[in-house]
Amino acid sequence: MKNRFIKKEYKTIEAMAGLYCRGLHGTDKKQLCADCEELLAYVKARLDKCPYQEQKPTCAKCPIHCYKPAMREKVRSVMRYAGPRMLKHHPLLAIRHLLHGRREAPPPRKG
Ligand code: SF4
Numbered sequence: 001m002k003n004r005f006i007k008k009e010y011k012t013i014e015a016m017a018g019l020y021c022r023g024l025h026g027t028d029k030k031q032l033c034a035d036c037e038e039l040l041a042y043v044k045a046r047l048d049k050c051p052y053q054e055q056k057p058t059c060a061k062c063p064i065h066c067y068k069p070a071m072r073e074k075v076r077s078v079m080r081y082a083g084p085r086m087l088k089h090h091p092l093l094a095i096r097h098l099l100h101g102r103r104e105a106p107p108p109r110k111g
């Protein structure tokens with residue numbers, strides 16, 4: 001993970017996956033089930049390859065949509081569940097995520 005922005009982005013989805021997995025898959029704090037671990041590894045790989053990097057919009061607003069459909073659906077489920085719970089459990093990440101949602105996608109970087 002090269003830059004701070006992408007690292008924070010990862011931290012946010014990691015926190016969301018934690019809430020989701022504990023809430024719906026019954027895992028203990030600081031643990032994820034194999035399915036959610038796989039999803040997070042996939043997200044990390046996508047973020048590392050994201051052509052926008054520090055200019056990244058939210059993936060929901062991205063014109064590229066680099067996720068494969070099944071993973072995109074899984075991330076959507078995580079967001080749907082964890083989004084409304086983030087303010088209580090991770091207020092700073094939640095506010096950052098809300099502000100980030102207002103950002104439009106710039107043209108992707110070349111090369
Ligand atoms: S969907 Fe778009 S913004 Fe999200 S990681 Fe892929 S290229 Fe980057």
Ligand SMILES: [Zn+2]
Pocket residue numbers: 020021022025027032033034035036037
């Ligand atoms: Zn899980």
